[in-house]
Amino acid sequence: MIATLPRINELARKKVNQxxxxxxxxxxxxxxxxxxxxxxxxxxxxxxxxxxxDPEGNDVTPDKLKNIQS
Structure with a gap:
C-alpha cells in the first residue's frame, strides 16, 4: 500500500494538470x-x-458476525 499510494497520487495530479x-x-x-x-x-x-x-457491558454482537468469527 505504501508503495502504490504515491504513484496513485502522482497520476491523479497529472490527470488534473495534463x-x-x-x-x-x-x-x-x-x-x-x-x-x-x-x-x-x-x-x-x-x-x-x-x-x-451495550452501555452495561453485555455482549450484543450480532449473531451473523459471531457465526463468521467462529
Missing amino acids: GLTAQEQQEQKQLREEYLQMIRGSMEATLLTTTVQ
Missing part, C-alpha cells in the same frame, strides 16, 4: 483496484475481531 495517456489511465485503474482490495481486506479483518457491547 491529462493521462491510455497506458497511464490503465495503470491508474489497476493501482486503484489493488488499493481498494487492500483496504477492503483490512476492514474485513478488523470487523472479524470486533465485538459490540
Whole structure:
C-alpha cells in the first residue's frame, strides 16, 4: 500500500494538470483496484475481531458476525 499510494497520487495530479495517456489511465485503474482490495481486506479483518457491547457491558454482537468469527 505504501508503495502504490504515491504513484496513485502522482497520476491523479497529472490527470488534473495534463491529462493521462491510455497506458497511464490503465495503470491508474489497476493501482486503484489493488488499493481498494487492500483496504477492503483490512476492514474485513478488523470487523472479524470486533465485538459490540451495550452501555452495561453485555455482549450484543450480532449473531451473523459471531457465526463468521467462529
